Amino acid sequence: MIASRRRFLRYLFGAGVVGAAACYPVFIEHQMILKTRYQIHIPNLPRAFKGFRIVHLTDLHHGFLVPLSVVDDVVRRVNRIPRDVVVCTGDYVHEKNGTGEIDRVYPVRFNCFPEIAVVTLV
Numbered sequence: 001m002i003a004s005r006r007r008f009l010r011y012l013f014g015a016g017v018v019g020a021a022a023c024y025p026v027f028i029e030h031q032m033i034l035k036t037r038y039q040i041h042i043p044n045l046p047r048a049f050k051g052f053r054i055v056h057l058t059d060l061h062h063g064f065l066v067p068l069s070v071v072d073d074v075v076r077r078v079n080r081i082p083r084d085v086v087v088c089t090g091d092y093v094h095e096k097n098g099t100g101e102i103d104r105v106y107p108v109r110f111n112c113f114p115e116i117a118v119v120t121l122v
Contacts (some may be wrong), residue, residue, distance in 0.1 A: 033074055035081075054081040062105040063094025071105055 042049075055078055062071050077088065093101035 033070075033077065035077070053081075053083045053086075055086045055087060055090045056079055058090035060090070060092050060105065061094050062092060063101050066094070068104055 057074065057078055060066065060071050060074065062068060092105050095101040
């Protein structure tokens with residue numbers, strides 16, 4: 001069966017849409033840094049914690065797609081946020097079987113700690 005020009009263009013367009021969708025997480029999503037503010041009411045919370053501010057930093061995934069400059073930018077943003085504690089959780093690096101990425105990201109990440117910090121290890 002000989003493909004018509006219209007069918008060829010339709011397949012080409014479809015391939016372009018699929019290719020663009022596949023590129024989204026590689027070229028765009030890893031640069032999206034979300035800052036969300038929640039105000040949570042906790043019954044019977046001790047007065048000492050009234051107005052207590054927590055910054056939760058998670059899933060930086062430094063590595064092939066997320067350069068150290070992005071991590072550094074996130075830390076600079078965190079440092080501009082008034083907070084009482086920084087809680088760092090999640091995956092800090094993309095690398096699974098090595099220490100190179102973690103050795104580069106930990107010194108940068110530690111620049112955002114106030115007097116109180118909660119840190120998890122990868």
